[in-house]
Amino acid sequence: MKAIVCARYGPPEDLQYQDIPEPLPRGREVLVRVHATAVNDYDWSWVRGKPAIYRLLFGLFKPRHPIPGMELAGTVMGLGSKATRFQVGDAVYGDISAHGFGSFAEQVAIHEDALVHKPADLSFVDAAATPHAALLAYQALVTLGKLQRGQRILINGAGGGVGSFAVQIAKTYDAEVTGVDSAAKAESMRAQGFDHVIDYAQVDFARTHERYDLILDCKTKRAPRDSARALAPDGQYITIGGDLPRLLQLLFARMFGERQLHILALKSNVGLEHIHALYAAGTLKAVVDGPYPLAQAAKQIRRFGEGSHVGKVVLGVVPEA
Ligand SMILES: NC(=O)c1ccc[n+]([C@@H]2O[C@H](COP(=O)([O-])OP(=O)(O)OC[C@H]3O[C@@H](n4cnc5c(N)ncnc54)[C@H](OP(=O)(O)O)[C@@H]3O)[C@@H](O)[C@H]2O)c1
Numbered sequence: 001m002k003a004i005v006c007a008r009y010g011p012p013e014d015l016q017y018q019d020i021p022e023p024l025p026r027g028r029e030v031l032v033r034v035h036a037t038a039v040n041d042y043d044w045s046w047v048r049g050k051p052a053i054y055r056l057l058f059g060l061f062k063p064r065h066p067i068p069g070m071e072l073a074g075t076v077m078g079l080g081s082k083a084t085r086f087q088v089g090d091a092v093y094g095d096i097s098a099h100g101f102g103s104f105a106e107q108v109a110i111h112e113d114a115l116v117h118k119p120a121d122l123s124f125v126d127a128a129a130t131p132h133a134a135l136l137a138y139q140a141l142v143t144l145g146k147l148q149r150g151q152r153i154l155i156n157g158a159g160g161g162v163g164s165f166a167v168q169i170a171k172t173y174d175a176e177v178t179g180v181d182s183a184a185k186a187e188s189m190r191a192q193g194f195d196h197v198i199d200y201a202q203v204d205f206a207r208t209h210e211r212y213d214l215i216l217d218c219k220t221k222r223a224p225r226d227s228a229r230a231l232a233p234d235g236q237y238i239t240i241g242g243d244l245p246r247l248l249q250l251l252f253a254r255m256f257g258e259r260q261l262h263i264l265a266l267k268s269n270v271g272l273e274h275i276h277a278l279y280a281a282g283t284l285k286a287v288v289d290g291p292y293p294l295a296q297a298a299k300q301i302r303r304f305g306e307g308s309h310v311g312k313v314v315l316g317v318v319p320e321a
Helices: 041-048 052-058 124-129 131-144 161-171 183-192 224-230 244-255 272-281 294-305
Strands: 002-005 016-019 029-038 071-079 091-095 107-111 152-156 176-181 196-199 212-217 231-239 261-263 288-293 312-316
Touching: 002 294, 016 294, 029 124, 041 052, 041 294, 071 107, 071 124, 091 124, 091 131, 124 288, 124 312, 131 161, 131 212, 131 231, 131 272, 152 161, 161 176, 161 183, 161 312, 176 183, 183 196, 212 224, 224 231, 224 244, 224 261, 231 244, 244 261, 288 294, 294 312
Parallel strands: 152 176, 152 212, 176 196, 212 231, 231 261, 288 312
Antiparallel strands: 002 016, 029 071, 029 107, 029 312, 071 091
C-alpha cells in the first residue's frame, strides 16, 4: 500500500510517498481503509521535530512511528481477534492520536476505541476534517467556557480549522463573534459567519475598547494576561495551544490566582454526538481546504505550517468503492 513515510526529522519535502507492507490488526485493533485524512499542527511539528520538546512525544532522534497523520475517515476492512465494536464494511472516523498515528496511508490498523461510527449523511471528506478541530472548538466554548446565549466572543487565530468550527458553534448560541487572523483570510472568515474580523498585523485586539465574555485563543503568541485585558468583568480566556513559554506563563498566572485564564486539554472524540446533532440540523458545515491527493502531503503540510490554508486541509486517500 502507499503511505507517507517520515524516516527522519526535517523539512516536509523530505517525506517519502512510497509502498510499504499492509498492516495487520491485532487484539482490539481494526484495519481501516482510509478514504480521507486531515493535516494538523501535530504533523507540522512531527515531521520537522520542532519544537524540540515534541521529540519527547514523537521520538528523540527520529520519529518512533514513521507514518504521520492523526485524523481519518474510512471503511473497516478487517478485525483483530478481540475487536468487538465494529464490523467489516462499517464507515468510521476519528481522531486516533490517543491510540497512535499513521493516517497518511491507504490503510491503518488502530485500536477500535480511536474510532466512532460515521453518520451516513456526513461525507468521508467532511468527517476527516471534523474530530480534532470541531471538538477543540466545542470543548473550549461549550464544555469549559460554558458559552451563554448572546455573549460576545473573540477567537484569536480564527482563520484555521478550529476557528471555522468555533464560529459556527458560537452562532448556535446567537453569539456576536469577532475573529482575529491575517488580512488574507478576512473574506473567507466573513463568509463563515464572523460578525467582525480583525487583521492582527494592523490592530491589537487587547488595546481596543471592545470587551468580550469569552476569548478562545487558537494561537497563543503572547502573554495570556495581555489578551485577558480585553475580557469583560467575569469573562474567561481559554487557550487551546500556542507558544510553549506563553502556555507556561498561563499556568503560573493560574497558580497565583488568575482563575479567568484556562488551557484546554482535548479529550479525543469526546462529545462527537453533539457535533453529529449540529451537522444533522444543518447548522454546521466543515470548511474544507482540498481534498488534495495523499501524494501531495508534503506540500500541504508546508502550506498548513506557513498558514496559507483556510479551514481544514484534507487529503483524499483511497476513493470509496
Ligand atoms: N489543547 C489541546 O489538547 C490541543 C491538541 C492538539 C492541538 N492543539 C492546538 O490547537 C491549535 C490548532 O488550531 P487550528 O487547527 O485551527 O490551527 P490553524 O489551522 O493553523 O489556525 C491557526 C490560525 O492562526 C493564525 N495565526 C498565526 N499567528 C497568529 C497571530 N499572532 N495572531 C492571530 N492569528 C495568528 C494562522 O494564520 P497565519 O499563519 O496566516 O497568520 C492560522 O490561520 C494549535 O494551536 C494546536 O497546538 C491543542
